[in-house]
Amino acid sequence: MPPFQYWFSGAGLAAFLALLATTSTLGYGWFRAAVTEMDSARNKADSVEQRQKTERAKNLIGVALSDGNKLLEELPNKDEDQAEKDARAWGQKAYDLIAAAYGEGEAQLLLDSSGFVFYSDGSEKSKIRNWIDGRMRRLTGLIPRTDNLLTRKEFNPSKFD
Numbered sequence: 624m625p626p627f628q629y630w631f632s633g634a635g636l637a638a639f640l641a642l643l644a645t646t647s648t649l650g651y652g653w654f655r656a657a658v659t660e661m662d663s664a665r666n667k668a669d670s671v672e673q674r675q676k677t678e679r680a681k682n683l684i685g686v687a688l689s690d691g692n693k694l695l696e697e698l699p700n701k702d703e704d705q706a707e708k709d710a711r712a713w714g715q716k717a718y719d720l721i722a723a724a725y726g727e728g729e730a731q732l733l734l735d736s737s738g739f740v741f742y743s744d745g746s747e748k749s750k751i752r753n754w755i756d757g758r759m760r761r762l763t764g765l766i767p768r769t770d771n772l773l774t775r776k777e778f779n780p781s782k783f784d
Contacts (some may be wrong), residue, residue, distance in 0.1 A: 650755070652660060655745050668707075672766075673774065675693065676724075676774040676778055676780065677769055677770065677772075677773075677774055679780040680720075680724040680725075680768060680769060680778065680780065682773050683720055683770045683783050684717075684721075684762055684765060684766055684769070684781060686763065687713070687716065687717040687720065687762055688759060688762050688763065688766075689712055690716075691713060691717075691755055691759045691762070692759075693712045694709055694710060694713055694755055694757075695708075695752060695756070696757055697709075698748060698751065698752055699748070701776065703748055703751070705752050706748060707747075707751055710754060710755050713755070713758075714734075714746070714754075714755075714758050715735075716783075717733060717758060717762065718730050718733055718734065719783075720783050721733055721765070723777075723778050723779070723782070723783070724774050724775060724776065724778045724780075725772055729765070729772070732761060733758060733761045733762070733765075734758075735761070736754075736757045737756050739754065739760060743751040743755070
């Protein structure tokens with residue numbers, strides 16, 4: 624080992640400072656790499672969960688569309704009161720699904736018929752058919768948009784099976 628005075632000379636002090644700087648920089652670099660890797664793993668897990676929720680919500684909206692088609696097929700064979708009750712129940716179920724998955728704004732859009740043109744013979748069943756048709760148009764428009772919308776963190780798809 625060099626004498627004690629060597630460490631306080633210019634070359635020795637420079638070597639010591641270089642060693643100290645390298646050690647602290649490497650230590651911090653390793654720490655940042657570990658933190659970055661941990662954040663990346665967490666974000667990857669979050670995005671996988673988000674994609675699964677989005678896919679599940681999309682499937683449930685597809686089920687709601689299928690149920691709406693069944694309602695339209697059964698409509699001529701039902702009396703007006705039962706048809707209206709079934710349509711309202713179906714609409715409420717779809718509204719609850721969308722509110723849980725995407726929030727009240729998207730759910731309110733489901734109930735809006737702005738921009739749609741409906742044809743009717745004036746009968747009550749015709750009005751019910753048009754109401755179901757309008758909700759189905761909104762659901763059909765929502766399906767492609769689900770890829771760009773974030774499902775809410777508290778959305779639990781199992782409640783809608």
